[in-house]
Amino acid sequence: MSNTLVQSDAWKNLQQHHTEIKDRHLRDLFAEDSTRGKKFTLEAAGLFLDYSKNRMTGETMKLLVALARSATLPDRIEAMFSGQKINTTEDRAVLHTALRAPRGAEVVFDGKNVVPDVHEVLDRMASFVNRISSGEWKGHTGKKIRNVVNIGIGGSDLGPVMAYEALRHYSNRELTMRFVSNVDATDFAESTQGLDPAETLFIVASKTFTTQETMTNANTARAWLLDGLEGDKSAVAKHFVALSTNAEAVRAFGIDTDNMFGFWDWVGGRYSMDSAIGLSTMLAIGPDGFREMLAGFHEMDTHYRTAPLDQNMPVIMGLLGLWYSNFFGAQTLAVLPYDQYLSRFPAYLQQLTMESNGKSVTLEGKRVSYDTGAVYWGEPGTNGQHSFYQLIHQGTHLIPCDFIAFANSLNPIGDHHDKLMANVFAQGEALAMGKTADQVRAEGTSESLVPHRVFEGNRPSNTLLIDKLTPRVLGSLVALYEHCVFTQGVIWNINPFDQWGVELGKQLAKAIIPELQSSDVKLSHDSSTNALIERYRTTKSS
């Protein structure tokens, strides 16, 4: 068991401070300091953060920053940016930040500047995108490509889908974009419904090019294409491209490596939406839009690398998240974007945060004696308000919230946007300030209903208030959360860049497939799994 963190002075100071602050109400903290709403704010890379509605004071922030310092966060940040092999369990560097380094920058890994390679792939992607959108690249029968289907899962799907949805306003509406991820055939069947194979391009996105779901869907796609094009195998070359680090497997699948866009093992799957994995994003918003997005990422990277810890947005958000997880016992964190275009942002963040920080051993392999990554979840506002906000306002769990809102709507129709924004401001205020029994009584509420209508308040939130959703802002926003995750991972002394936790299920599923396909195979699982498999065998129709 590793107790090093909880035995540190910085941790103990926070524990002591927590006993002093835990019962203080945000109402009082705001009443005591009229400048609070301006004091605890920060601007970086096009984002404005108001973190004043958190259960903290200036002293809390000092102690949290001291904890980050005692975990040598600045050194760890530098180790990541400079390409040290900080993903120790996989013996890899972690250089997603090099994917957005500007042309001409230098990021040396294994004695080689990787930035020219990054831009070489970006340039090839741009030229491919231009050929598709101009119609120069034609399908096998000479038709223009009008449909793009991205096949991938996890980091090879969630980032691309999220970015496509987020940047739809900027996208080429002549291209129909679909995304297939689940091994459930329904996903493939519904996503290809109504598409003409002669006008359809499949992007097979897989870092390893071995993932069961993706390879199954890619094989089904190939059969679907050939079926629609009279079985002519040479059609594959015009209708399939691959995004991968595994050229050999791409070739073995039958995709010409000329039609492959590569990346490197120093890019983790959930950190790859700005690599070749972003080809669907580039097809949607064009090469210039994609470069703008990369510039946003880079701006946030530079801020994270250079700003002092107490002025550093990812550090502050990471520390506040940790403050609630480790000192208030919060288990989850809600991400609530008040923008329909960010409807998939919470799902994207789930992989980023939970696959990264869902760990229970330290870098040295010892069981941690403290909680690590929180459960991230959310829905776009105002839909969530009519669903689960009840629990956030009046339930027994403390759920810190991140509100994400934009001053300008990309679809300014009537007074929708003022109403949307009134709601996000109201939610933050209601959560923090609540409504006392006296206030409820003053409204003439009968005494028996008073307890039901009281809002305790003192429920924390951050508000990111951004000018407008653009490709650049999306880049900054994603980088903000990436670095937030890293900040927490460093303090918890875990590895945010491996994902061994997904392996066991994969392994067992592989072994179960033949057991489902032949009743002759003897079952040797636990009695529940055996019985379920037996029931499946007898119930399935073919």
Ligand SMILES: O=P(O)(O)OC[C@H]1O[C@](O)(CO)[C@@H](O)[C@@H]1O
């Ligand atoms: O891109 P690949 O290699 O198909 O992997 C897909 C996803 O599978 C995982 O390895 C495990 O779920 C993720 O980390 C990754 O994003």
